[in-house]
Amino acid sequence: MKRMTKIIILILIGFLSPLKALTLPSPEDIPEEVLRAEIITSARSPLDNQPLTAAEYALLEEQLATSIYPPQINPKIRQLIALRRLQKLLQILIPFYR
Structure with a gap:
């Protein structure tokens, strides 16, 4: 019983004690x-x-928003994007694949 009373007192002290607000941003932060x-x-x-x-x-x-032509991508980068998409698909199908 004494132990439970001590725990309750510690919890109440913890809730009632004034704590410094550690999560507030610094005053110079915009x-x-x-x-x-x-x-x-x-x-x-x-x-x-x-x-x-x-x-x-x-x-x-x-001009970029109204362009009828898609942006030109380097073929090497396009291949990397395709390989990355394939890798993501394989990770879904085979979870232990990496």
Whole structure:
């Protein structure tokens, strides 16, 4: 009985003791809501990683979205993608395959 009382007291002390909030972000960390609302004035091209202005980036995004041709992929990379897809399929069919 004494042991159960000690355990209950320890649990109550643990719940009632003021703990420092360890999971709060540091004060210099910028909140995600602020970052989402920021206006991006400079960007990088997804094609060649060159710096672009906001207007150039918007124009490039529009051109890429309206292009009728799919992006060209290097044949070696295309083969790697196909092999990776095959590997994932084999992992589903044969779980111990690796």
